[in-house]
Amino acid sequence: MNVLVTGAAGYIGCHACIALIDAGHGIVALDNYSNSSPLSLQRVMQITGCDFPIVEASVNDRDVLDELFSNHAIDAVMHFAGFKAVGESCLEPLTYYRNNVTGSVTLLEAMKAAGIKDFIFSSSATVYGDPASTPITENFPLQATNPYGRSKLMIEEILQDLESADNIAENPFWRVAILRYFNPVGAHSSGLVGEDPKGIPNNLLPYITQVAVGKLAKLSVFGGDYPTPDGTGVRDYLHVMDLAEGHVRALEALTRPDAPYGCQTWNLGTGNGVSVLEMIRAFESVAQCRIPYEIVARRPGDVAECWSDASKAERELGWKARRSLNEMMADSWRWQRNNPDGYPDLES
Numbered sequence: 033m034n035v036l037v038t039g040a041a042g043y044i045g046c047h048a049c050i051a052l053i054d055a056g057h058g059i060v061a062l063d064n065y066s067n068s069s070p071l072s073l074q075r076v077m078q079i080t081g082c083d084f085p086i087v088e089a090s091v092n093d094r095d096v097l098d099e100l101f102s103n104h105a106i107d108a109v110m111h112f113a114g115f116k117a118v119g120e121s122c123l124e125p126l127t128y129y130r131n132n133v134t135g136s137v138t139l140l141e142a143m144k145a146a147g148i149k150d151f152i153f154s155s156s157a158t159v160y161g162d163p164a165s166t167p168i169t170e171n172f173p174l175q176a177t178n179p180y181g182r183s184k185l186m187i188e189e190i191l192q193d194l195e196s197a198d199n200i201a202e203n204p205f206w207r208v209a210i211l212r213y214f215n216p217v218g219a220h221s222s223g224l225v226g227e228d229p230k231g232i233p234n235n236l237l238p239y240i241t242q243v244a245v246g247k248l249a250k251l252s253v254f255g256g257d258y259p260t261p262d263g264t265g266v267r268d269y270l271h272v273m274d275l276a277e278g279h280v281r282a283l284e285a286l287t288r289p290d291a292p293y294g295c296q297t298w299n300l301g302t303g304n305g306v307s308v309l310e311m312i313r314a315f316e317s318v319a320q321c322r323i324p325y326e327i328v329a330r331r332p333g334d335v336a337e338c339w340s341d342a343s344k345a346e347r348e349l350g351w352k353a354r355r356s357l358n359e360m361m362a363d364s365w366r367w368q369r370n371n372p373d374g375y376p377d378l379e380s
């Protein structure tokens with residue numbers, strides 16, 4: 033199949049491009065590089081040995097989307113483009129709603145005009161808010177607690193509305209996979225692509241790897257008094273290549289001749305919860321180094337535990353995260369060691 037990948041130059045997007053090409057699919061990459069580097073796509077070509085069209089544009093640019101759909105025979109769209117920092121979304125909600133929600137609406141309108149009906153949406157476990165229990169299944173209550181999470185939830189609801197409006201019996205239209213990610217970490221084993229946060233990392237593992245490489249002095253562990261085995265936050269970390277391969281499985285499930293119309297939702301996680309202290313120990317053991325840290329106050333908005341029941345994806349997509357915590361650490365460390373400052377600035 034030929035797949036439009038929006039946000040293709042981003043952390044998850046570029047790994048999805050690799051997994052799609054490895055699975056024999058074609059891609060057209062779209063990105064405006066507002067939160068990514070064009071170098072990541074060059075490295076995808078280096079890793080896969082494949083060339084592919086790249087369109088530099090925002091998903092909010094309807095004319096570019098119309099032209100793209102008329103120039104390329106696109107069978108499905110994988111939509112990663114979006115801002116994803118919880119803290120930043122609280123400071124700039126309108127930016128998040130314009131980029132994430134309006135951008136998705138513009139993309140869906142262009143798809144409908146072009147008669148493209150297969151859509152895979154990059155959602156997030158953040159739509160579960162503070163779950164009453166763990167593990168989390170897809171039918172848990174949804175309760176976003178910040179503009180970023182609300183933008184994801186709004187888009188999920190838009191997709192449900194499309195199903196009820198457009199999927200009429202005589203001429204059904206949309207086939208949609210909503211994929212709720214838990215905590216993606218790691219990098220492709222080549223060490224050529226990886227997570228490249230701008231400024232000080234918000235997320236745990238890129239912060240740890242920047243301490244290990246000497247860019248940051250010490251890790252602050254946000255809270256040591258949670259009701260968890262060691263008092264620190266527990267999350268479901270999954271290897272970004274496992275996540276990417278889950279998207280390929282969802283695409284193939286969505287486009288089978290007997291595939292149902294409408295929206296289907298799957299958690300993409302490992303089903304295992306790992307604490308912050310366990311992450312530090314695992315990284316130290318793989319990288320053979322010490323990570324200095326200090327336990328400080330909880331970060332506002334954090335939940336104690338968030339980890340998945342990923343059995344629905346295993347049952348229905350034939351997908352299960354298979355890479356170990358040690359592989360996540362080793363691949364993260366290789367990327368950071370090879371690229372201490374992330375992708376080089378193209379202007380330099």
Ligand code: WQD
Nearest residue numbers: 116118156158234235236239252253254265266267308334
């Ligand atoms: C993980 C654990 C922190 C940094 C966020 C978004 C979510 C998704 C993934 C987009 C927590 C602790 C972290 C640090 C720490 N993003 N921590 N010191 O918050 O689970 O999820 O990223 O889809 O939507 O909410 O990930 O990596 O920020 O935190 O102690 O410097 O590490 O308290 O327990 P989180 P995270």
